[in-house]
Amino acid sequence: MRKNITLKHIAKELEVSISTVSKALKNSEEIGKDTKEKVQAFAKLYNYRPNNIAISLKNRRTKTIGVIIPDIIHHFFTTVFRGIEKYANRHGYNVIICVSDESFDREVINMEMLANGSIDGFIMSLSAETQLKNDFNHLKEVTEQGIPLVLFDRVTDEVKCDKVIINDKEIAYKAVQMFIDEGKKRIALISTDDYLNVSAKRAIGYQEALRANNLEINESLVLILPYFGDSSNAISEFFDNNDFDAMLCVNEIFAVQCMREAQERGKRIPEDISVIGFTNGILSQYSSPRLTAIAQHGEQMGETAAQMLIERVEAELELDEDEENFRTEVIQATIINGGTTSNP
Amino acid sequence: MRKNITLKHIAKELEVSISTVSKALKNSEEIGKDTKEKVQAFAKLYNYRPNNIAISLKNRRTKTIGVIIPDIIHHFFTTVFRGIEKYANRHGYNVIICVSDESFDREVINMEMLANGSIDGFIMSLSAETQLKNDFNHLKEVTEQGIPLVLFDRVTDEVKCDKVIINDKEIAYKAVQMFIDEGKKRIALISTDDYLNVSAKRAIGYQEALRANNLEINESLVLILPYFGDSSNAISEFFDNNDFDAMLCVNEIFAVQCMREAQERGKRIPEDISVIGFTNGILSQYSSPRLTAIAQHGEQMGETAAQMLIERVEAELELDEDEENFRTEVIQATIINGGTTSNP
Numbered sequence: 001m002r003k004n005i006t007l008k009h010i011a012k013e014l015e016v017s018i019s020t021v022s023k024a025l026k027n028s029e030e031i032g033k034d035t036k037e038k039v040q041a042f043a044k045l046y047n048y049r050p051n052n053i054a055i056s057l058k059n060r061r062t063k064t065i066g067v068i069i070p071d072i073i074h075h076f077f078t079t080v081f082r083g084i085e086k087y088a089n090r091h092g093y094n095v096i097i098c099v100s101d102e103s104f105d106r107e108v109i110n111m112e113m114l115a116n117g118s119i120d121g122f123i124m125s126l127s128a129e130t131q132l133k134n135d136f137n138h139l140k141e142v143t144e145q146g147i148p149l150v151l152f153d154r155v156t157d158e159v160k161c162d163k164v165i166i167n168d169k170e171i172a173y174k175a176v177q178m179f180i181d182e183g184k185k186r187i188a189l190i191s192t193d194d195y196l197n198v199s200a201k202r203a204i205g206y207q208e209a210l211r212a213n214n215l216e217i218n219e220s221l222v223l224i225l226p227y228f229g230d231s232s233n234a235i236s237e238f239f240d241n242n243d244f245d246a247m248l249c250v251n252e253i254f255a256v257q258c259m260r261e262a263q264e265r266g267k268r269i270p271e272d273i274s275v276i277g278f279t280n281g282i283l284s285q286y287s288s289p290r291l292t293a294i295a296q297h298g299e300q301m302g303e304t305a306a307q308m309l310i311e312r313v314e315a316e317l318e319l320d321e322d323e324e325n326f327r328t329e330v331i332q333a334t335i336i337n338g339g340t341t342s343n344p
Numbered sequence: 345m346r347k348n349i350t351l352k353h354i355a356k357e358l359e360v361s362i363s364t365v366s367k368a369l370k371n372s373e374e375i376g377k378d379t380k381e382k383v384q385a386f387a388k389l390y391n392y393r394p395n396n397i398a399i400s401l402k403n404r405r406t407k408t409i410g411v412i413i414p415d416i417i418h419h420f421f422t423t424v425f426r427g428i429e430k431y432a433n434r435h436g437y438n439v440i441i442c443v444s445d446e447s448f449d450r451e452v453i454n455m456e457m458l459a460n461g462s463i464d465g466f467i468m469s470l471s472a473e474t475q476l477k478n479d480f481n482h483l484k485e486v487t488e489q490g491i492p493l494v495l496f497d498r499v500t501d502e503v504k505c506d507k508v509i510i511n512d513k514e515i516a517y518k519a520v521q522m523f524i525d526e527g528k529k530r531i532a533l534i535s536t537d538d539y540l541n542v543s544a545k546r547a548i549g550y551q552e553a554l555r556a557n558n559l560e561i562n563e564s565l566v567l568i569l570p571y572f573g574d575s576s577n578a579i580s581e582f583f584d585n586n587d588f589d590a591m592l593c594v595n596e597i598f599a600v601q602c603m604r605e606a607q608e609r610g611k612r613i614p615e616d617i618s619v620i621g622f623t624n625g626i627l628s629q630y631s632s633p634r635l636t637a638i639a640q641h642g643e644q645m646g647e648t649a650a651q652m653l654i655e656r657v658e659a660e661l662e663l664d665e666d667e668e669n670f671r672t673e674v675i676q677a678t679i680i681n682g683g684t685t686s687n688p
Contacts, residue, residue, distance in 0.1 A: 064457060072425060072441075073626075078416045085443065089450070094457050097416075097441045099429065106433070113408060113438050118462050256630045263632070282417075283630055286600045288607070 005046045006112050007138075008105075014038060018108050022137040064094045065309060066119035068110050070102050070127045070154070074251065075281030076298050077125065080152060083302020084123055091310055093120075102227070104129040108138045120313045121148035123305045126156065128196060128227060134158075148312035150305045153296075154198060155328075162308045163328040164301050168198050171294055171333040172205030173212075175248050175276045178292075178335065180213050182342050184246040184274055188221045188238075190258060191250045196227070199250055202278070206248060225254060235261050249277040252284045255291055259340065275340040289339025301331050349390045350456050351482075352449075358382060362452050366481040408438045409653060410463035412454050414446050414471045414498070418595065419625030420642050421469065424496060427646020428467055435654055437464075446571065448473040452482045464657045465492035467649045470500065472540055472571060478502075492656035494649045497640075498542060499672075506652045507672040508645050512542050515638055515677040516549030517556075519592050519620045522679065524557050526686050528590040528618055532565040532582075534602060535594045540571070543594055546622070550592060569598060579605050593621040596628045599635055603684065619684040633683025645675050 007025075011018045016035060024031045024039035025048075031039075042048075065088050069077040085095050096119065098110035107127045114122070122142065130136070131154065139159045143149050152164040179187050189206045192199045203222070210217050223238045225231040231254070239261055249255035255277025262273045269275060269289060277284060280293035308327065337343060351369075355362045360379060368375045368383035369392075375383075386392075409432050413421040429439050440463065442454035451471045458466070466486065474480070475498065483503045487493050496508040523531050533550045536543045547566070554561050567582045569575040575598070583605055593599040599621025606617045613619060613633060621628060624637035652671065681687060 072416050072422045078422075081416060081443075085445070094453060095442070096457075097443070098439070099425075099441070101429070109438060113440075253626075253630075260630070260632060282597075282627060286597075286604065286627055286631070288604060288632055 005043075005048050006109075008109055008112070010039060010042055010046075010048065014042060018105050019133065019135050019137075022108070022141070023135070026137055026140075028137075061313075062118060062120050063092060064096055064119045065306065066114035066122050067095055067097045068100055068107060068114075068122065068124045069097065070100050070125055072097075072099055074253075074279075075283070076153075076251075076279045076296055079281070079298030080125070080302040080305070083299035083304075084306045085302070086299070087303040087306035088310070091306075093306075093310060100127040100130075102128040104133055104135065111138050111142065115142055115145075115147060121150070121309045123150045123152065123302075123309055125152050126154040128193075131156070131196060132193075148309055150309045150312075152301055152305045154196065156197070160326055162305075162312065162326050164305045164308070164331060165328065166296050166301070166331045166333045168201035168333075169205035169208070171335070172202040172248065173209040174205075175294060175335060176206050176209035177213070178276065178341060179246040179248070179274055180209070180215070182246075182270070182274060185215060186218075186221065186244040187215070187246040187248065188223065188242065188244040189248050189250075190223045190225065190235075190238075190254045192225060192227045202248075202250055231257060232261075239265060245272065246274040247276075249275065252277045252279045252281050252291065252293065255293075256283050256287050259287060259291070269340050270342045274342070276335065280336050284338070287338075287340075292338040292341040293336050295334050295336050297331050297333065304329050304331065349387075349392050350453075352453055352456070354383060354386055354390075354392065358386060362449050363477060363479050363481075366452070366485070367479070370481050370484075372481075405657075406462060406464050407436060408440055408463045409650065410458035410466050411439055411441045412444055412451060412458075412466065412468045413441065414444050414469055416441075416443055418597075418623075419627070420497075420595075420623045420640055423625070423642030424469070424646040424649070427643035427648075428650045429646070430643070431647040431650035432654070435650075437650075437654060444471040444474075446472040448477055448479065455482050455486065459486055459489075459491060465494070465653045467494045467496065467646075467653055469496050470498040472537075475500070475540060476537075492653055494653045494656075496645055496649045498540065500541070504670055506649075506656065506670050508649045508652070508675060509672065510640050510645070510675045510677045512545035512677075513549035513552070515679070516546040516592065517553040518549075519638060519679060520550050520553035521557070522620065522685060523590040523592070523618055524553070524559070526590075526614070526618060529559060530562075530565065530588040531559070531590040531592065532567065532586065532588040533592050533594075534567045534569065534579075534582075534598045536569060536571045546592075546594055575601060576605070583609060589616065590618040591620075593619065596621045596623045596625050596635065596637065599637075599684075600627050600631050603631060603635070613684050614686045618686070620679065624680050628682070631682075631684075636682040636685040637680050639678050639680050641675050641677065648673050648675065 007018050007021050011021045021039050024036045088095050100107035107130055136156055136158045143161055149161040155163045207217055221244055225234055235257055247258050255275055259275055267273050276292045278294045280295040284291035284293040351362050351365050355365045365383050368380045432439050444451035451474055480500055480502045487505055493505040499507045551561055565588055579601055591602050599619055603619055611617050620636045622638045624639045628635035628637040
């Protein structure tokens with residue numbers, strides 16, 4: 001008989017999704033009785049035991065941290081990783097990374113693989129699809145088995161664990177206020193879908209700042225772009241159809257694309273259009289003019305996450321389920337003045 | 345008694361470097377008799393057995409590939425990773441990444457950790473320090489135990505294994521020829537230290553192209569920059585002291601820095617100075633004008649490496665040491681015309 005059966009095996013065998021298996025094993029009401037019984041019977045037959053994870057962990061420390069990030073293309077995640085690595089190495093820990101590619105299934109598979117005795121704890125940022133599905137059973141599984149977990153940046157209230165976030169709403173508010181102080185009035189927001197909780201928070205900050213300054217909230221000045229893929233046509237159309245004098249972009253790729261579009265149309269930056277983008281990454285640094293950027297202090301975020309995790313690992317506390325002593329650390333983002341805004 | 349003793353433990357205990365331990369266990373002549381005896385005695389006492397790796401591997405397939413890359417900041421390595429992941433996932437394999445941070449010790453530690461039964465084989469690009477030290481015992485250890493290894497981009501002749509490289513010399517030659525065809529005559533090379541074998545190969549291609557066109561090889565037109573850290577002063581000085589009309593840069597960070605310096609000095613690109621840079625990464629794409637870039641086809645390189653590794657893993661061939669059936673695949677780099685060269 002097969003050893004180490006995983007959620008993926010069960011899903012494949014029964015031709016259902018990993019999410020269905022995970023929910024069925026949790027006895028979720030979302031899943032039909034038939035499917036639940038089938039999954040549970042199969043899991044029993046093949047001796048599926050999520051708990052062997054916890055057992056193997058108690059037996060030995062691996063001195064290794066597992067990191068799962070949504071992608072390694074966006075500079076922000078790589079800087080967080082550097083911070084994690086820096087702190088971890090200094091304290092005698094290795095770091096393993098897996099990439100979810102914004103996919104729920106891949107996040108679950110990676111988590112199962114690493115939880116299988118390879119690591120002492122997880123540091124993670126949720127995939128876009130996990131946030132869209134709003135399904136966090138795989139995280140709960142891990143925390144319930146006593147494996148320490150720290151979520152950063154893309155977090156959820158649904159999972160009780162340590163978290164590190166930035167003040168997304170407040171810093172978006174501040175950026176919009178900066179535009180208004182320059183005399184700008186028609187401020188656009190270039191964002192992604194709201195199921196990414198950080199985008200949602202930034203949108204609220206944007207709206208609150210407009211409201212506080214008695215400026216109209218104009219839905220047509222909000223452009224929602226896909227997180228991946230070519231957005232140049234959508235941006236070009238947005239320029240065709242709208243009149244604005246400032247753009248707040250939720251990532252630096254959007255920001256440099258908007259700058260290029262403006263420049264190709266003969267607009268002067270910042271005289272005609274000011275631009276602020278999230279993350280002072282490699283694109284912001286080398287853009288011309290240099291982008292006024294919101295520094296998310298990814299490295300600091302990573303160091304904080306690693307510190308929280310290692311403290312938790314080394315404390316070896318059996319956490320009481322009622323005793324919610326989890327912390328949420330908020331890293332203060334800052335705006336770095338570049339040449340795409342005019343300082344008052 | 346401690347189980348699973350590693351090279352790192354021995355090095356720490358005896359207060360010598362990991363490299364010394366590794367060489368001493370191999371009975372290397374570089375290490376003094378005293379040290380060798382001490383290391384070997386200690387290894388014996390604590391039952392150091394590199395072979396437990398191979399044993400655990402034969403018992404089970406993990407369906408996981410271990411990738412060790414020098415950094416995750418340079419776009420090239422992240423695209424190779426994407427290629428590896430794409431191919432691996434399609435064939436039912438997971439991928440774990442570790443980052444050596446260009447450090448020999450970290451490369452060895454990561455390799456030991458992963459070889460400890462977590463993975464079926466390695467895909468790696470050597471750290472700068474490993475190439476500088478010219479010490480590959482940790483790789484030989486792994487291959488001698490029958491763990492499949494594929495090296496990509498930064499490879500060495502010292503280790504017998506499958507390899508994937510690009511035609512660095514030929515494409516550098518082609519880039520220089522392209523400058524000459526535009527009418528450029530004073531062609532600079534912006535590179536890193538030669539111990540990175542790819543830089544060395546590119547330098548040879550650069551020199552051969554100049555020679556073939558009866559142009560003088562002028563050492564003062566070669567600028568060697570550190571791989572990491574701020575190079576802006578060195579670049580600025582280079583512009584102060586030299587007169588050139590074209591620049592071949594071994595990575596895109598150098599290329600965009602040179603472009604910015606040229607633009608700040610009022611030089612027109614490509615009329616006054618043409619620029620070609622290795623890697624059509626995110627900086628090349630968004631630079632203004634768009635950089636004429638050497639596409640290293642990282643994703644293709646990654647897919648090829650993953651294919652070679654998985655074939656090796658699944659063949660389960662006991663390789664005869666004499667039978668050298670290892671392959672080296674050469675990916676053909678191409679030049680993508682941007683706005684930093686004028687096409688004839």
